[in-house]
Amino acid sequence: MGTDKRTIAVRFFGGAGNYANVLERCFTYVLTDNPDEAALFEWVKSNTRATSDDGIRDRLRFLEAIGLLTVDEDRVALTERGIEWMADTEPKLLFDALAENVRGFETALEALLDEPKTDAELGAAIADEHPETGWSDPSGPAQHRGWLQSLGYVERSDGTNSLTDSGRDLARRLASDGPALERGKxxxxxxxxxxxxxxxxxxxxxxxxxxxxxxxxxxxxxxxxxxxxxxxxxxxxxxxxxxxxxxxxxxxxxxxxxxxxxxxxxxxxxxxxxxxxxxxxxxxxxxxxxxxxxxxxxxxxxxxxxxxxxxxxxxxxxxxxxxxxIAASVTDGGAASIETADGEESEPALTDDETEFTETQRRVRSGAFASRVKSAYNARCAICGTSRESPAGTVDIEAAHIYPKRDDGRDIVQNGLALCRLHHWAFDAGWLAVSDDYRILVADRPDLEGYEEFSRLEGEELTLPTTDERRPHATFLAAHRGLHGFEPAAER
Known part of the structure; x- marks a missing residue:
């Protein structure tokens, strides 16, 4: 489509943020009733606030232009692409129809990756990316934003637009230099x-x-x-x-x-x-x-x-x-604590149990967590400071969750410790814990084999990352102590 692309999108009915819902109802009517043009005009007037035939005609012509609908005086029908979208109303299918025929949709999403923006700022970003269009219509960015809202990619608050999670995912895909390859091809x-x-x-x-x-x-x-x-x-x-x-x-x-x-x-x-x-x-x-x-x-x-x-x-x-x-969703955790209105920090959530991760997401997040934690500790055990290599060349350092992964412990560096295999086992098994001032605690079980070896570590300080935001958070340390029956550090 290239140079034939439009410079401005045409809004649909229902108000910004609701275009897709009204469009789905309209297309359902077209599929079930096979209306002619006049009948569709009447449906629109009965189901929306539209009163102008010219306004309705402009919107239907736009749907024709982006390949979703064909409108003849005697019959209105969905195109193959329109039917495909109606099959599951996947937002990306409708986005592709818009982006392939109208300049600026990809630009708008990518611009919001940097930071939230007003409509005017979005317009400036689109005009800067597409100067050949001579775009100066202030209504243009509002039309783009309205469609992006309707697809669930953008949310608006106090005149400022920001990306939703799905919008950020799509924007990153658009901004990525990675190849578009088809599996099996x-x-x-x-x-x-x-x-x-x-x-x-x-x-x-x-x-x-x-x-x-x-x-x-x-x-x-x-x-x-x-x-x-x-x-x-x-x-x-x-x-x-x-x-x-x-x-x-x-x-x-x-x-x-x-x-x-x-x-x-x-x-x-x-x-x-x-x-x-x-x-x-x-x-x-x-x-x-x-x-x-x-x-x-x-x-x-x-x-x-x-x-x-x-x-x-x-x-x-x-x-x-x-x-x-997915990998970028694993952070150091510096924003894990939220400052309340009185200036105090609330405790971070222990788990990610509000999010349903797929097996693939869990696999990628687990790998990213391991990489970030090991990097934070320079691939050395936080307890003993060792860093051994296997014959294969892999380092015998593991990324341990402080509040355990089996209980949906969070994949953030502040909930992690880099540990050698022995001390990872000892930490998970409850032989070892860590006080809020980062000193090693040892389970009081002199009757068990292994106590003598571990007891030598009592009171030793952890080797920690150089930056505070990557160090273990007290909330996770306390939760781990609680799981294994350790008394609070102040009472020991």
């Missing part, structure tokens, strides 16, 4: 280079880490070949993948490619795209995004060598921006 290397905006050289390697302009890891491409030398087991939602290094070169080593997947096994930070190449094809079939959930350095009996064995899990995500949005 096969691509040539040239097509993938165009989609990713990069060159892979003479061929795409089995593991291809890609960095941004600053040298930071941006994403990883993983390819499995049907006739490959590693014997990857790719069945089911969880499968194993053998790292980089052909059998003729002996034991696999921590190359940049293997290290990139090792880092993802310790905590997901970037999208990992998985492709499969059949033996009889040069094209790669896109299998979707995956999470690296485990990494081991194991002996390969078939080739008499050590190899990296990665366990991967398929993620039900259609776009990398969805991964980025």
């Amino acid at each position: 096969s691509y040539t290397q040239q097509e993938l280079e165009a989609a990713f905006g990069t060159s892979f050289g003479s061929y795409i390697k089995g593991i291809s880490p890609r960095t941004d302009d600053d040298g930071a890891l941006s994403y990883v491409i993983v390819k499995a070949r049907e006739d490959g030398p590693y014997g990857d087991d790719l069945e089911g939602d969880r499968f194993t993948y053998i790292g980089e290094g052909v059998p003729s070169k002996g034991d696999q080593s921590p190359t940049g490619a293997n290290t990139a997947l090792l880092e993802q096994a310790e905590g997901s930070t970037v999208p990992v795209y998985f492709f499969y190449q059949p033996a009889d094809s040069s094209e790669l079939r896109y299998e979707g995004l995956v999470a690296v959930v485990d990494a081991r350095y194991v002996f390969d009996d078939d080739h008499n060598r050590m190899v990296y064995q990665f366990t991967m899990e398929r993620l039900e995500l259609d776009h990398p921006a969805e991964f980025e949005t």
Whole structure:
């Protein structure tokens, strides 16, 4: 549609924020009664506040222009796209119809990613992005905002517009540079280079880490070949993948490619795209995004060598921006406490039980939580200060929830501790707890084996992150003590 796009949307009936609801009722009438133009005009007048035939005609012509409706004097009908939207009234379908035919809808959402804006500020952002339109009509941004409100992407308060959760998710997807790939579809290397905006050289390697302009890891491409030398087991939602290094070169080593997947096994930070190449094809079939959930350095009996064995899990995500949005929802937790009207801080919520997370969301959030917590503690145990590496090259440091995940404990850094495997177990089992002044408490059980070892830690200070907002919050520490029967720190 390109240069033929409209510059201003036309509002519908029902008032800003209610266009989609009235449109659904109107389309239901069209589907069930097969009206002619005159009959539809009468329905609109009877079901809305519309009185002007010209006003009704303008709105119906707009629906025609964005491909949802056809209006003839003798018959009004929904297009295939209109019927598709009516099938489940998915907001994104209606948004696509608007964005493909009217300039500025994507710009409006992306502008709101920065901060809430008034209609005038939205108009300025759209005019700046599309100067060729010469847009100066002050009603324009209100029309755009009204549709975005109706789709549930924008909410308005005191003349200021901000994104809802679903609006923020869509805006991040629009702003993302990630490729739009379709699972199950096969691509040539040239097509993938165009989609990713990069060159892979003479061929795409089995593991291809890609960095941004600053040298930071941006994403990883993983390819499995049907006739490959590693014997990857790719069945089911969880499968194993053998790292980089052909059998003729002996034991696999921590190359940049293997290290990139090792880092993802310790905590997901970037999208990992998985492709499969059949033996009889040069094209790669896109299998979707995956999470690296485990990494081991194991002996390969078939080739008499050590190899990296990665366990991967398929993620039900259609776009990398969805991964980025979910990962970004795991924060340090600096905003966990809310200041009340009298200037005091209220206690943060212990759980995320008001939110229903899918298994994929839980997987991505868990990986992001692990990465952020380990980073906050420089990959060292907060209790003993150690940082050991396994033969695979993974660090023996785990991200522990203070208020436990099994009880819906929150995925924020303030509810986390980086701990070695032994002290993670001891903390979860109730041998150890932490006082509000970050000193180690030990369960008073001298009758049990292990007490002598742990009792040496009594009163020792934790090794903490350098910034206050990443340190454990007292609310979570107190809740953990309560779960395991520790007395309040002041009474010990």
